[in-house]
Amino acid sequence: MAHHHASLEFLLSRASTDNLVEPPPKGDQLRDILSAALRAPDHGRMRPWRYTVIKGKHREAFAQVVLEAMDRQEPDAPAAKKAKRRDRFSSMPMIIALGMHIEPDGKIPVIEQEMSVAAGAMNVLNALHAEGFGGIWVTGAFSEDRALLETLGLKEPHRLAGFLFVGTPEKPVEGRKRADVDDYMAIWKGEPVTFGADAG
Numbered sequence: 156m157a158h159h160h161a162s163l164e165f166l167l168s169r170a171s172t173d174n175l176v177e178p179p180p181k182g183d184q185l186r187d188i189l190s191a192a193l194r195a196p197d198h199g200r201m202r203p204w205r206y207t208v209i210k211g212k213h214r215e216a217f218a219q220v221v222l223e224a225m226d227r228q229e230p231d232a233p234a235a236k237k238a239k240r241r242d243r244f245s246s247m248p249m250i251i252a253l254g255m256h257i258e259p260d261g262k263i264p265v266i267e268q269e270m271s272v273a274a275g276a277m278n279v280l281n282a283l284h285a286e287g288f289g290g291i292w293v294t295g296a297f298s299e300d301r302a303l304l305e306t307l308g309l310k311e312p313h314r315l316a317g318f319l320f321v322g323t324p325e326k327p328v329e330g331r332k333r334a335d336v337d338d339y340m341a342i343w344k345g346e347p348v349t350f351g352a353d354a355g
């Protein structure tokens with residue numbers, strides 16, 4: 156790999172993990188990490204990001220909200236899946252709900268507002284990594300449940316981009332094998348490009 160600056164090295168070394176222990180970021184450090192999200196590109200200054208932090212004793216009750224949402228949205232989910240989800244939502248050091256405050260009738264397409272929330276989430280994951288924390292972005296059909304959304308301050312048409320599980324990595328994050336960038340980039344030379352990723 157070519158030589159690069161420490162900040163790029165750090166971007167290249169981030170990997171998701173749900174193997175998380177105490178502590179999560181708190182106070183000003185948490186505010187700084189979430190401030191990184193507010194640097195996401197945001198067409199039309201829609202400011203669609205709405206973060207709800209769930210931690211401490213409130214996790215248990217929130218896990219119950221998740222379970223009830225699952226009962227409505229995924230009634231056929233196996234008991235083991237429900238138990239795992241309850242366990243994760245009640246035991247992760249911190250959960251950050253990724254609210255999307257969507258303005259459907261304005262000039263800015265909804266997908267652009269959603270992409271701004273996604274870009275913000277990525278910045279949060281990177282900011283966590285920069286400060287020695289770890290996380291993973293998770294979703295599921297339960298996150299479309301209206302009652303769950305309302306407890307997170309998201310009334311119709313506002314929605315969720317999912318949740319970040321946040322904490323301190325229990326051990327150094329290995330990360331999975333990454334794709335080869337050469338398969339995912341092309342240099343345009345006046346003819347339609349093709350990608351190695353799509354060959355064969």
Ligand SMILES: Cc1cc2nc3c(=O)[nH]c(=O)nc-3n(C[C@H](O)[C@H](O)[C@H](O)COP(=O)(O)O)c2cc1C
Pocket residue numbers: 169170171172291292293294295316317330331
């Ligand atoms: C919108 C979104 C939703 C995701 N939902 C889940 C999920 O519900 N469960 C899960 O294990 N991974 C989920 N992932 C994938 C993980 O966040 C993560 O990207 C994956 O474990 C690979 O790790 P990496 O970020 O180091 O590549 C989701 C990713 C995105 C972008």
